[in-house]
Amino acid sequence: MFNLDQFIESCKGKPASAVKELLAEAMRDPAGVKQALETVAQGKDIAGAKVGDMVYFRSPTLTILKAAVPPKFKTPPHNHNMWAVIGVCDGQENNTFYRRSGKTLEKAGGKDLKTGDTVVLGEDAVHAIENPSDRPMLAIHVYGGDFLDTSNRSVWNPFTFEEHPYDFKLIMDYARQIMAQ
Numbered sequence: 001m002f003n004l005d006q007f008i009e010s011c012k013g014k015p016a017s018a019v020k021e022l023l024a025e026a027m028r029d030p031a032g033v034k035q036a037l038e039t040v041a042q043g044k045d046i047a048g049a050k051v052g053d054m055v056y057f058r059s060p061t062l063t064i065l066k067a068a069v070p071p072k073f074k075t076p077p078h079n080h081n082m083w084a085v086i087g088v089c090d091g092q093e094n095n096t097f098y099r100r101s102g103k104t105l106e107k108a109g110g111k112d113l114k115t116g117d118t119v120v121l122g123e124d125a126v127h128a129i130e131n132p133s134d135r136p137m138l139a140i141h142v143y144g145g146d147f148l149d150t151s152n153r154s155v156w157n158p159f160t161f162e163e164h165p166y167d168f169k170l171i172m173d174y175a176r177q178i179m180a181q
């Protein structure tokens, strides 16, 4: 049975490749991970995080959180400026990847994640995500830095690919615009 406290301890000081191995092992039982996340989530929100995110651990070099993405939700392209390891506990998360091209972005493939899948995003990754299903998507996210410190991060206009400083309100505005299409 997945133990969240043990998982947090074993992620400390590890590179993305080692965290990916730990998470892939845990995700052999995605329902067990989901259950552990939801049990702990009932009493704990150390960072006042937004949009269904519950932060279990936060330090300058490691953040571990639960991400809940509503049905049909889409984000604009954005970056994290730190590596990320993602494991889908329940549902589907489609990723579109981008690369910088001058002052704009070009598409660089994608990856559709389903229950039990894990993926590593490199430090310079730019991605947009979408939950295509009519059920919420629940994932565990591990970041190699302080995810809640959003300085030095960017969000891109999903229509023009113009880059802007990260702004949560702007992300939600763009999300509404893409979903209204």
Ligand SMILES: [Fe+2]
Binding pocket: 078, 079, 080, 127
């Ligand atoms: Fe992201």
